[in-house]
Amino acid sequence: xxxxxxxxxxxxxxxxxxxxxxxxxxxxxxxxxxxxxxxxxxxxxxxxxxxxxxxxxxxxxxxxxxxxxxxxxxxxxxxxxxxxxxxxxxxxxxxxxxxxxxxxxxxxxxxxxxxxxxxxxxxxxxxxxxxxxxxxxxxxxxxxxxxxxxxxxxxxxxxxxxxxxxxxxxxxxxxxxxxxxxxxxxxxxxxxxxxxxxxxxxxxxxxxxxxxxxxxxxxxxxxxxxxxxxxxxxxxxxxxxxxxxxxxxxxxxxxx
Ligand SMILES: [Fe+2]
Numbered sequence: 128x129x130x131x132x133x134x135x136x137x138x139x140x141x142x143x144x145x146x147x148x149x150x151x152x153x154x155x156x157x158x159x160x161x162x163x164x165x166x167x168x169x170x171x172x173x174x175x176x177x178x179x180x181x182x183x184x185x186x187x188x189x190x191x192x193x194x195x196x197x198x199x200x201x202x203x204x205x206x207x208x209x210x211x212x213x214x215x216x217x218x219x220x221x222x223x224x225x226x227x228x229x230x231x232x233x234x235x236x237x238x239x240x241x242x243x244x245x246x247x248x249x250x251x252x253x254x255x256x257x258x259x260x261x262x263x264x265x266x267x268x269x270x271x272x273x274x275x276x277x278x279x280x281x282x283x284x285x286x287x288x289x290x291x292x293x294x295x296x297x298x299x300x301x302x303x304x305x306x307x308x309x310x311x312x313x314x315x316x317x318x319x320x321x322x323x324x325x326x327x328x329x330x331x332x333x334x335x336x337x338x339x340x341x342x343x344x345x346x347x348x349x350x351x352x353x354x355x356x357x358x359x360x361x362x363x364x365x366x367x368x369x370x371x372x373x374x375x376x377x378x379x380x381x382x383x
Pocket of ligand 1: 299
């Protein structure tokens with residue numbers, strides 16, 4: 128019996144030391160797990176900070192892109208008292224129309240950049256042609272028309288302007304292929320350039336220019352509708368008809 132008791136004692140002893148060892152091992156594992164959790168929390172906090180800083184840098188970069196585009200636009204428009212704010216107005220009309228046609232597309236900043244910069248190539252057109260009240264002679268007209276390609280050459284070298292370059296190049300193409308510079312027709316013309324062409328005409332007709340007086344909105348709408356399928360994309364003309372007079376007049380009144 129004594130031997131058994133000793134063995135039992137010994138058994139209990141080794142059992143409790145085993146429990147002790149296991150408890151210690153568990154505590155160690157617990158400490159390791161806690162440390163890992165703290166590391167993960169630090170890592171997550173670092174990631175949040177990095178993301179926040181990255182976001183701030185992106186916002187800053189975008190703001191400087193917008194400022195650069197506006198500075199370029201203003202440099203072109205500063206020459207011309209008549210078309211002053213034309214780019215800003217036409218960009219606002221264009222964005223409103225694009226939102227109605229494809230809301231996703233309107234969120235891309237390059238769309239607004241293209242609308243604002245459409246006539247940037249006019250920096251290279253002499254004042255005597257740009258401000259001529261009489262009709263242009265063929266040589267002058269050819270020179271004037273070069274502003275689309277000159278603008279494209281300026282803008283296409285700036286990577287952040289991307290799609291904007293296509294608007295600049297193709298904003299004078301006609302649906303029936305009779306426009307310039309490439310004589311593209313129908314859906315060969317980039318969609319944003321087709322949208323832009325309609326609002327460009329709308330603003331040109333509803334504001335005073337060296338070569339023409341402004342006409343009422345209803346007449347401008349009628350002129351555009353009459354050129355649906357020849358100068359303008361018929362689907363875009365239909366979308367313009369859906370924009371109310373109020374919406375268009377509010378945009379015009381908000382940009383002075
Ligand atoms: Fe133009």
